Structure formats: structure tokens, C-alpha cells
Amino acid sequence: MKIKDINVSSYPNSSKIYLEGTLHPIKVGMRRIDQLPTVKIKNGVRIEYPNNPVTVYDTSGPFTDPHCEIDINKGLPRLRESWIEKRGDTVILDEITSEYGKQRLSDPTLDSIRFPERNKPRQAEPGKKVTQMHYARKGIITPEMEYVAIRENLDNAERGIKSYITPEFVRQEIASGRAIIPANINHPESEPMIIGKAFSVKINTNIGNSALSSGIEEEVAKAVWSCFWGGDTLMDLSTGNNIHETREWILRNCPVPVGTVPLYQALEKVDGNVRNLSWEIYKDTLIEQCEQGVDYFTIHAGVLKAHAKLIEGRLTGCVSRGGSIITQWCVEHNQENFLYTHFEDICEILNKYDVAVSLGDGMRPGSINDANDSAQFLELDVLGELTEIAWKHDVQILIEGPGHVPLQKIEENMTKQKKACHEAPFYTLGPLTTDIAPAYDHITSAIGAAVIASLGTAMICYVTPKEHLALPDLSDVREGVIAYKIAAHAADIAKGLPGASVRDYELSKARFDFRWKDQFNLSLDPFRAKEYYLAARKSDSEGTEKFCTMCGPNFCGMRISLNIAESCKE
Amino acid sequence: MKIKDINVSSYPNSSKIYLEGTLHPIKVGMRRIDQLPTVKIKNGVRIEYPNNPVTVYDTSGPFTDPHCEIDINKGLPRLRESWIEKRGDTVILDEITSEYGKQRLSDPTLDSIRFPERNKPRQAEPGKKVTQMHYARKGIITPEMEYVAIRENLDNAERGIKSYITPEFVRQEIASGRAIIPANINHPESEPMIIGKAFSVKINTNIGNSALSSGIEEEVAKAVWSCFWGGDTLMDLSTGNNIHETREWILRNCPVPVGTVPLYQALEKVDGNVRNLSWEIYKDTLIEQCEQGVDYFTIHAGVLKAHAKLIEGRLTGCVSRGGSIITQWCVEHNQENFLYTHFEDICEILNKYDVAVSLGDGMRPGSINDANDSAQFLELDVLGELTEIAWKHDVQILIEGPGHVPLQKIEENMTKQKKACHEAPFYTLGPLTTDIAPAYDHITSAIGAAVIASLGTAMICYVTPKEHLALPDLSDVREGVIAYKIAAHAADIAKGLPGASVRDYELSKARFDFRWKDQFNLSLDPFRAKEYYLAARKSDSEGTEKFCTMCGPNFCGMRISLNIAESCKE
Numbered sequence A, B: 001m002k003i004k005d006i007n008v009s010s011y012p013n014s015s016k017i018y019l020e021g022t023l024h025p026i027k028v029g030m031r032r033i034d035q036l037p038t039v040k041i042k043n044g045v046r047i048e049y050p051n052n053p054v055t056v057y058d059t060s061g062p063f064t065d066p067h068c069e070i071d072i073n074k075g076l077p078r079l080r081e082s083w084i085e086k087r088g089d090t091v092i093l094d095e096i097t098s099e100y101g102k103q104r105l106s107d108p109t110l111d112s113i114r115f116p117e118r119n120k121p122r123q124a125e126p127g128k129k130v131t132q133m134h135y136a137r138k139g140i141i142t143p144e145m146e147y148v149a150i151r152e153n154l155d156n157a158e159r160g161i162k163s164y165i166t167p168e169f170v171r172q173e174i175a176s177g178r179a180i181i182p183a184n185i186n187h188p189e190s191e192p193m194i195i196g197k198a199f200s201v202k203i204n205t206n207i208g209n210s211a212l213s214s215g216i217e218e219e220v221a222k223a224v225w226s227c228f229w230g231g232d233t234l235m236d237l238s239t240g241n242n243i244h245e246t247r248e249w250i251l252r253n254c255p256v257p258v259g260t261v262p263l264y265q266a267l268e269k270v271d272g273n274v275r276n277l278s279w280e281i282y283k284d285t286l287i288e289q290c291e292q293g294v295d296y297f298t299i300h301a302g303v304l305k306a307h308a309k310l311i312e313g314r315l316t317g318c319v320s321r322g323g324s325i326i327t328q329w330c331v332e333h334n335q336e337n338f339l340y341t342h343f344e345d346i347c348e349i350l351n352k353y354d355v356a357v358s359l360g361d362g363m364r365p366g367s368i369n370d371a372n373d374s375a376q377f378l379e380l381d382v383l384g385e386l387t388e389i390a391w392k393h394d395v396q397i398l399i400e401g402p403g404h405v406p407l408q409k410i411e412e413n414m415t416k417q418k419k420a421c422h423e424a425p426f427y428t429l430g431p432l433t434t435d436i437a438p439a440y441d442h443i444t445s446a447i448g449a450a451v452i453a454s455l456g457t458a459m460i461c462y463v464t465p466k467e468h469l470a471l472p473d474l475s476d477v478r479e480g481v482i483a484y485k486i487a488a489h490a491a492d493i494a495k496g497l498p499g500a501s502v503r504d505y506e507l508s509k510a511r512f513d514f515r516w517k518d519q520f521n522l523s524l525d526p527f528r529a530k531e532y533y534l535a536a537r538k539s540d541s542e543g544t545e546k547f548c549t550m551c552g553p554n555f556c557g558m559r560i561s562l563n564i565a566e567s568c569k570e
Helices: A081-087 A099-105 A132-137 A143-153 A167-176 A216-229 A243-252 A262-269 A279-292 A305-311 A321-333 A343-350 A374-392 A407-420 A441-454 A474-495 A502-512 A516-521 A526-536 A557-569 B081-087 B099-105 B108-113 B132-137 B143-153 B167-176 B216-229 B243-252 B262-269 B279-292 B305-311 B321-333 B343-350 B374-392 B407-420 B441-454 B474-495 B502-512 B516-521 B526-536 B557-569
Strands: A014-020 A027-033 A038-042 A045-049 A054-056 A090-092 A122-124 A202-207 A233-236 A258-260 A296-299 A356-359 A397-401 A426-429 A459-461 B014-020 B027-033 B038-042 B045-049 B054-056 B090-092 B122-124 B202-207 B233-236 B258-260 B296-299 B356-359 B397-401 B426-429 B459-461
Touching: A027 A143, A054 A502, A081 A090, A099 A243, A099 A279, A132 A143, A132 A167, A143 A167, A202 A216, A202 A474, A216 A233, A216 A243, A216 A474, A233 A243, A243 A258, A243 A262, A243 A279, A258 A262, A262 A279, A262 A296, A262 A321, A279 A343, A296 A343, A305 A321, A305 A374, A305 B557, A321 B557, A343 A356, A343 A374, A356 A374, A374 A397, A374 A407, A397 A407, A407 A426, A407 A441, A407 B441, A407 B474, A426 A441, A441 A459, A441 A474, A441 B407, A441 B441, A441 B474, A459 A474, A474 B407, A474 B441, A502 A516, A502 A557, A516 A526, A557 B305, A557 B321, B027 B143, B054 B502, B081 B090, B099 B243, B099 B279, B132 B143, B132 B167, B143 B167, B202 B216, B202 B474, B216 B233, B216 B243, B216 B474, B233 B243, B243 B258, B243 B262, B243 B279, B258 B262, B262 B279, B262 B296, B262 B321, B279 B343, B296 B343, B305 B321, B305 B374, B343 B356, B343 B374, B356 B374, B374 B397, B374 B407, B397 B407, B407 B426, B407 B441, B426 B441, B441 B459, B441 B474, B459 B474, B502 B516, B502 B557, B516 B526
Parallel strands: A202 A233, A202 A459, A233 A258, A258 A296, A296 A356, A356 A397, A397 A426, A426 A459, B202 B233, B202 B459, B233 B258, B258 B296, B296 B356, B356 B397, B397 B426, B426 B459
Antiparallel strands: A014 A027, A027 A054, A038 A045, A090 A122, B014 B027, B027 B054, B038 B045, B090 B122
């Protein structure tokens, strides 16, 4: 199989710039948007006032670097490989060690769909831990930490906005567990990014096939598309065919951290028969995915056998796929959740690759009726207990959150999570603030996401218009990402992050100057903004008119404002 | 001109029901959504448990009543005419009295576009006031008041939810000024609705042409379409050609209150030359529109000459069209705003027809940078002063609010408005929580709207994806209305209105029962929800599968929950 190159256009009037590190020889990619000058006529003389370019956070990786040759069949450059190598605490294994991985590799019927390039897996030297938390606690500032510090500050010095995030501050946040950098040593293609309350709000996107849909090529396209629009991390939630091979293609071409729910694949391995799940199958799946390079695992270790009976009292039971599977297993075997009982074992595997744990909220409410109930909050207490275990093993950790929560109950979630989980970063799905809008749940949830993120949630998981109805296609990924970029940005401004509103300022200035092109170029989706404008103003393909179709020339408030300012001066 | 009937399909599995008044012989239209039974198999026996129908608020008027014959060229039935007649305090004028109205009527070149039916205008008897506030203060419960009381309660008695809104409570809220019922006696086609903090949050939609676009037929279609999707009120913001005639077509076919900004038409009358605006031209425009039946006027009376200089310090000046026009007039004439100096005269005209005032916020911020600045808040104080004048004349009043406001500054707006304007209902545009998403501003603003409405804003004005770029078309109206229905509903739940989450409960129950059809039918946009589902599940046109393409059969949390519940019982 050959996958043809994914065609992502570059952003208009934008260039890829690289900022250099001072502690490490690193280059941090960002997008610089250039602007036209502001033109004023004074006493009949045309004067141009230059407008500074705007630097924005860029998740698209090498795909938008014209100097980088992209070949999906070869994968992205291995950015972090030399950093990892230099630390000298890892070994390269002779072969992959999971049983399942070996079996897939030796199956000739898979030759046609297997990713062509092969890299041997890397692992910590015996007895070592290689997590960013481990380094941070030892006082080491890694290249990854310096990278995210530069990335978070953007490049606002010329606007008088001080760089407030230092590499040392990043190290402290990682050491304390308040932030994480998901960075599996087997996914060196990924550009470091940080998830924590003190930093800009991140968004996760979900892709993945199900038994009923979608192939490898389509999923890789969704992954690249998600990064292009602004997804900070990507979860591959595939539950269909060939998920091992699909994941390999995604990882080798994904410039952002990739997460999975290993339980899904474990269940596929036992043909969907929950009873036959076991710690051994799950463990082999963890190793398989650690060696492929997955950066974080959603693990439903907080679902306890004792909580199963709480499901019945709910309107919508247990809507977490992982949570319901594990609960069924507990009930059928009358045993405690093996993810809970083996959590220390899990941590000991993960810290050999630096895979972060994202503790799944198996009891997240599936309707606003079930929000903030005892099933949900009892699990949260268990997640707090597990957080301390993960930290004991220097494993980085996220806490997943709801779900469906009405506006008035959102704050309680954030407060309880912060207390129960010792300030480990919160990572919420939405939340959806009403149940009545299937096909528009990117909006019902963007409302909740903006509110909870402004209260301190570190990462919000996008919801697409297809939520509850079908798997998202490329167009849904775009809608979902933009809705969540909006929510995250609104929260960044509300949190008072220095420089968060620079882009708003510059876009509004462009708007007031009637620099239509700059207004488009500075927007989250320049293509659609321009498309809407041009559809109505076919004669103005250059975007030079000093009014729009909304108001027409006589009714343009901004145009009249300019006249008033002139009159006031006279 | 003949306009062909607007084709709005009825909602699936829904019927129009009418609840009767007890004080007055009124019939209040609502939509009842019937449901399938929940089916369970117990010991091999199939048992059906019926599900109660769900009654929802219905803004679509006669358009969704199959017993009502719709003819756009004749207009809607004149529902309130007999109520108004019965009060015996109005007279029917022999002819329209505005100069401009007469001129348009006598112009034969307009024959082809004029609405075919003609009704003589009605006015209060000399010396009388005919506003709902006037009646309320006299202790009279009008049919309009009883109508909205029934409408707000919905029909939830069988769910044990008590009717909490009585006609007397409505009267008190109107009398105090905390709520209004926009109900011009010359727009008897409109179904009464109430705007106030104690009631469900309402949404306004804006339509209207500009000099660059759109004709009568298109605007009428947008009006009907807006009501169909759930718009509670409709503003015709036309600034282009034939706005007198366009408005007549809209009013005669609009089952919800219609608002305008009379200043726009006044400016058209002086060919867009702001300097030539005058109180006389404006006054004639008010009378013209009062006699046509406009239910509320946006009046920028709070913009003062002294505030003009504040505009210059702003990033985006004055983005309110009305505000900028009036400011320019003040500056050019070096005179105080004639809307401010003539506000008592305006009230004396309006209370003869029961036209409500919606005090425009001429200084609303056009960028988050300008939010909550002195220009905005100084005007708010003036609006408070004008509120007391309106109330002195028994004129119902709304206060318009921003605009662009970042999340952390929203609450201050609500608090200040409540204090400055003595609890008069707040009516906000959005607010937009970031400036960087043109083409998605229905989302940036739905976030702000949900938050401000949950804090007490009574009505939120929709924003469509075309905001800042072009005029909305039919598809944008649908997107904007649904986004705002979501925001309003999320706020109703947050406010704790009894029965607000019944629809959420029933939809989620249907979801958990895999009653796909009921899930679609109960949703805000049943058509799109079904379309998305079916596109992925072509084989399931009946919606009977017990899983969806998102998860496939083995990974459906809800399906597994049912198994767990069974296992727990065993």
C-alpha cells in the first residue's frame, strides 16, 4: 500500500518560523502571519504605517513547512531522536517484544497494509525511568521543557509582552504533577507540548474507525487534517479492523502526541467477548503500543466493582465505552477491576517509555440528568488515589472529566477534581450543557468547554457535529477543532494569560482599518472567512472595499467612526 | 407581485395543540412531540411501556398548523384583533397618518410590490394609553398576559411539575417593568410572548436587506424560516430599497413580535446624508412604523454628544450603526442627540400603539479590547435615566447590551445593567467572547450568550456564521437560531426553571432506549440529526439498531450498561 500525500494547503500570508533554544540546540516551529500596512491619507498624502506580524501557536508540524519534504510512506522527521539518544538512558531493542506485535509482523497477509518503514523500539535501560517527570524531579531541564517554554510564550517581545514562562517554571510544573509533556521515546516525530493549568488551554481531537467504517488512508488524513486546523493532541479510538497497522501509520506521520484506549484493542483481541479479557492480554497490548510510540493511554482504573450497582439508578447508565466494558468484566467475574489492582504494574511499564496515563472517567454522565452524581464523584476520589500511585512511579498523569454537565454544575466538577486529584491536570470531554441538540453538539459542548477551561481545565476534548450519531469525517474534524479552538482561546483570555489577546487585537485593528485580507489571515479559519465575504462581494476579490454587505456603505459603523474621529479633530 | 407560499415542513411526529385560557377565551398554540413506547423483553415476553408526549414552546405560529390555510399574499389570521377591540380604548383611523406612508401608498410605481391586503391603522383613543404595562399597573390581566403564562408553563402537569407562572405573576412582572410583552395593536397577527428574567430566555433573530442585496420575497422567507426554527422575535434591519413595503409583507406574515431600528429608514429618507437627519423626519418614521405594526423600536437615545470624543480612544470605534450615525449627527450639528432630547415625545407616541422601546447601546464594544470601557458604561447610566422616563409613560422597555466581551468581563455587564437600569430586561447581542473567529461567530457568541443569559439576561440576539462578513441567508438563519436555542436552553436549565430539562430527560431516555426516531424528533433540529445518522447507517432507515457507527456493536457503552443492569439483577 502507498498512501498519497495529504494535501494540506498552507495558511495564507503565513510563514513557518523557528525560534532557537538557549539551553539546547532546538528549533521551535511557529506560524508568523504578516500584515499589510495601515494606510491613512493626511492632507492628501498617503502614509503607510506598518503592522507587526503576529506569531501564533502552530500544531501543524512539518506539513506547513515548504522546506520539508513530506512523504506519508516514510513518515515525519524524527525530531526528538537525538535528544533522547543524548540522554544515554535508553537502549534499542533487537525486536519488538509484545506477542501481538510479533504476530502482526510475521503475518504476510498484512504486508500490503503495513507501514513500509520500520524502527526498532527503544526502552529505558534496566532499572531506569525516562519520564519527563523523572527528569524534572531531578532538576533536569530537558530539551522538551525548553521547547514548550518557547512555544507557550509565542513571540510577543516587540509588543512589550514579557516572556513569562521560563524553562525552569516548566520544570517545576512537571515535577509537581500540575502539568505534563506527553512524549513517548518511541514517538520522536512529535513536537513537545505541555498540558497544565498555567499554560494555554489545549484541545484533543478523536479519530479512529469502528467495525462499521473507515480505512487507514482515511484515518491518516483525519490525523493530518486535525493537526493542520489546530488539534494539540490526537486520540486514535479505532475499534475496527487492523488497528495495530492503522496506529503505526498515524504515529509515524503525527507531529502531535497520540493517545489511545488500549482496552479497545484488548477487547478486539478477544473478539469482543468481555468475559475473556485479562490482565495478560491487556499488558501485552500496553507493551505493543508503548513500543509503537503512543504518548498517553486512557486507562479506566478508577471504575470499581462496588460502583456497578450505581449504574442502574442512572438515566443513561454508563456511556463511557471503557467504563462499561470494565464494569461488565467486574460483574461477570465478580472480581475487582484488573486495571485498578494492577495499576502499579502499569506504571512500571509506562515509565520505561514515558507514556502518560490519562485516567478515564468510566462513570462520566451521559446526560445532564446524571451529572455530578455519586457514581461520578466516587470514581473521582479513586482517581485521586491512583494519581498518587502514578506520581510515586514518576508517571505523568491527566484526569479525564465529563461529559454532560449543565452550566450551573460545571464549577463543582473543577473544584472537586482539583481537590481530589491534587491539582493533576484536568482533561474534559466538553462538557455538553444540554442533551437536546444532536448534530450541533460541537456547540452545546464548546459552551461548557469554554467555561470549564476558564476555571482551570488544562485540555478540552473536542466534540464534533456527529457526536451521538456517527463517526466524524474530515469536515466534522474541521468543525470540531475550530469550535474548540474558540473555546480554548476564550478561556486563555479569561485566565489572563499574557499575550492571549494579541491576535484578537490585531484582527480587530485590521477589521477597523478595512484590511479585509489581514482580517481573514488572522482568523482561525482564513479560508472560510474569505469564502463567505467573497460570495457576497463578488466584485471585491482583493478585499479593498471600506464596507461589507452586512451594512452597505451608508450604514457601516466603523466607517462612520472614522469620519467622527476626523470631525472631532477639526 | 404574488409571493408563493413558504414551504416549511412540519416537525416529525409532532402535532399542534392548543391550550385554553380560563380567564379569557384564548387558545395557546404549542407543539406536542409523541413518542414510541420503551420496549423490554422480560422472560421472553415483549412488554411496552408508553412514554408521555413532550410539549415544547412553539414559535412557528399557524405555519405548522395543518388546519390553517396559509396564504402569504393575505397574511396570517389576526389573532389578537378581537382582544384589542374588546378593550374599547382604541379607534380605527380613516387613513394612515405618516407623510411618508401616504406618499408610498399613492405611488403607482409601487403597486407591483405592495402587500395586496390593506388594514386601516388603529390608535389609542385620544388621551388613552394602550400598553400592557398600563393595563398591568391598573391591575388588569389581559388576554396577552394569560397567554404568555400558559405558554411559559408548557404542559408538564402529568410529570408532576407544577405550573409556577400564573397570569397574576405575569401582570406583576409587567407592572414592575421587569418583563415586557411586545404587542403593537397594529400587529394582531403576533402571538404574545414575554421577555423577562423570571421567564424562559428568548432569542431574537435579525434579517433585512442592505443596499447591496436581497429582495422582499427573500426577506419574508427568512422571517418565516426564523419562526419555524425557534426565533422568538424578529428584527427587520433593512437598509436597502423598499423597506416600507418589505416590512409590511413581513409584519402581515409574522407570528412573532417584529422590531426595527427606525433611524435606518430615516437615514434612507435623507439619502444617507447624516447631516440632514432631523427630529421631524424621525418622528414621521416612528408614526409610519407604529401604524404598520412594529412591536419594538431600537432607539439610540443614550448616545450623548459628550461621549463622541470617547470613540477615538477605542480600538474599533463605534460599531453600532445607529450609535455611529447619531454621534456623527451630534458632532456635525454640535447639538445634543435629538433622540435623547425628544425621548418624552417618543414615549408619548409609542404608548398610543403599545410599541416597546429597546434602548440601543450605541457604544457597545466592537472588539474584546473595548469591552467594559467608559464609553460603554457611561451610556448605560444614561439608559437607566431613560428607563425611568419610559416607565413614567407606561412604555415597556428593554435595554440592549454588548457586543464583544471576553468571558471574565461578562458578569460585570449583567451586574451593572441590573443596577443602572432598575431591573429592566437586558437584551444582549452575543456577547462574542473572542474576535478571532469570523465565519464561526455564532459559536464565539453562543458561549457568551449562554453565560450572560444564565446570569439573568432576558433575551439574546442571535449571531450567524456570516457576522462581520455578509448578510445571512436561509442556511445562516438556521445555524444562528439553533446555536442560540442551545444557549438559551442551557441558561434556562442553569436558572433552574421548573420543567426546563424535561426535553433533555426525555431525549436522553430515548437515546438510552435506542429509540433513535424519538431522539431525532425531540432534538432542536430533527432533520439534521436524522440526516447525519442515516448517512452513516444506510441500512437502518427505520432507526431500530441498538448501536451507532460511532462505536459499533461491541463498544456501545449504553448497550453494555443494559447488560450490566441485567447481570446485577441476576
